[in-house]
Amino acid sequence: xxxxxxxxxxxxxxxxxxxxxxxxxxxxxxxxxxxxxxxxxxxxxxxxxxxxxxxxxxxxxxxxxxxxxxxxxxxxxxxxxxxxxxxxxxxxxxxxxxxxxxxxxxxxxxxxxxxxxxxxxxxxxxxxxxxxxxxxxxxxxxxxxxxxxxxxxxxxxxxxxxxxxxxxxxxxxxxxxxxxxxxxxxxxxxxxxxxxxxxxxxxxxxxxxxxxxxxxxxxxxxxxxxxxxxxxxxxxxxxxxxxxxxxxxxxxxxxxxxxxxxxxxxxxxxxxxxxxx
Numbered sequence: 001x002x003x004x005x006x007x008x009x010x011x012x013x014x015x016x017x018x019x020x021x022x023x024x025x026x027x028x029x030x031x032x033x034x035x036x037x038x039x040x041x042x043x044x045x046x047x048x049x050x051x052x053x054x055x056x057x058x059x060x061x062x063x064x065x066x067x068x069x070x071x072x073x074x075x076x077x078x079x080x081x082x083x084x085x086x087x088x089x090x091x092x093x094x095x096x097x098x099x100x101x102x103x104x105x106x107x108x109x110x111x112x113x114x115x116x117x118x119x120x121x122x123x124x125x126x127x128x129x130x131x132x133x134x135x136x137x138x139x140x141x142x143x144x145x146x147x148x149x150x151x152x153x154x155x156x157x158x159x160x161x162x163x164x165x166x167x168x169x170x171x172x173x174x175x176x177x178x179x180x181x182x183x184x185x186x187x188x189x190x191x192x193x194x195x196x197x198x199x200x201x202x203x204x205x206x207x208x209x210x211x212x213x214x215x216x217x218x219x220x221x222x223x224x225x226x227x228x229x230x231x232x233x234x235x236x237x238x239x240x241x242x243x244x245x246x247x248x249x250x251x252x253x254x255x256x257x258x259x260x261x262x263x264x265x266x267x268x269x270x271x272x273x274x275x276x277x
Contacts, residue, residue, distance in 0.1 A: 003092065004151050007048060010087045016050035016080035017137055020120030023047075023153045024146075027119065035111060037146045041097050046151040048084055049113070049120040051140035052077030057274040060265065077143040085145050094149035101143065113142040120144075121154040126162035127189045128179035128263035130201050133161040138270020160195065164268045168194045178266035185209070187263065210260035213242075213249040221246055 001009065004021060011019040024037040024044045037044040052075075059071050078098070085096040100110040114132050117123050123132040123140070134140050135157065167177040171191040180187050186206040189199040207216065221243045228234040237243060 002152075003149070007084055007087065007092075007149075007151065011048070011050050011080040011084045014080040014083035015076035016052050017076075017140055018051040018122050018134060019080070019084075020049050020051075020117070020122040020154045021046055021151050022049065022116060022119035022121075026153070027115070031112075031115065035108075037099070037111070040099065040110060041095060041146040041148065043095070043148045044146045046147050046149055046153070047099065047116055047120065047144050048081075048147065048151070049116045049122055049142055049144040050077040050080040050084070051117065051122050051134060051137070051142050052080065053137075054139055054141050055261075057276050060261075060274055077141050081143045081145045085147075088145075088147050088149055092149055094147055096145050096147040096149070099144040099146050111144070113144060116144045117142045118156060121156050124157055124160040124162060125196075125199070126179070126267070126269075127167075127177060127187060127191075127196060127199050128162070128183075128267055129187065129203075129206060130199065131264065133267070133269045135159070135161040136270065137273060138267060139264050161269055163191050163194065163196065165194070166268050167191070178268070179263040182262045182266050206260075212259050213245045215250055217242070218246040218250055 007021075008019040024047060027036050027047070033039065037047050056071065059067055081098050085098060088094050088096040099113070099116065101113045102109055114125070114130070117132045117140075118125070122142070123134040125131070126133045131139060132142065138161075163171065163177060167179075168191055171177050177189075177191065180189060183206075186202045186209065187200070190197045211217070221237070225234055225237050225243070228237060
């Protein structure tokens with residue numbers, strides 16, 4: 001086995017659904033300084049990206065959308081990355097580090113997992129909130145590692161995963177797609193000749209609708225509480241169900257990721273893996 005095959009085999013055995021490799025040079029075109037792989041690991045040569053399953057097929061059927069995140073499998077890709085890092089450092093004797101994907105200050109993550117997945121040939125952006133769709137499995141959760149080990153990269157996908165042929169036919173017939181129709185408040189776009197021609201995603205509106213409880217809601221609630229002059233009303237706000245859920249979601253971060261998956265519920269890409277008896 002080549003080094004690339006060895007690294008990928010370790011990731012797949014650890015639970016990743018797919019594994020791809022991107023060269024650090026590929027990030028320089030669209031990524032500003034300070035957010036590139038070599039800014040996180042000096043001397044970096046390769047980025048290895050793992051895609052893992054999110055919610056189970058059963059979780060998709062639960063009427064409480066938050067359950068999909070609480071009971072999801074969206075940690076397997078991180079386990080796969082840890083296993084590949086250990087293999088690269090312990091067996092192949094090169095430095096490796098998990099790429100940080102969550103904000104360490106403000107709202108900007110040090111590195112985009114979406115962009116890394118695209119460059120590693122694991123998926124393309126979709127009409128549905130620009131979520132990266134893998135052509136086989138649809139929605140996957142992504143994690144990556146950065147290493148000084150030089151690896152042969154995988155090319156980006158030549159054909160986009162979105163729109164699905166059925167969605168392109170639907171747009172040609174009635175001027176919309178399943179995701180655009182289910183969430184017109186946040187999504188807009190145009191499809192022509194089976195390709196996305198325009199795509200608009202209102203992130204702030206989506207955030208306010210999908211992440212009802214979390215860091216943002218805690219900040220908003222806290223601001224209202226400290227500005228409330230009436231002591232009795234302030235006490236009621238502190239012990240309210242809304243503020244309690246906001247505190248809980250911060251303590252259990254996965255619960256604050258999203259409570260709306262309507263665009264993905266109706267997406268046909270990878271649906272066959274969610275259709276069970």
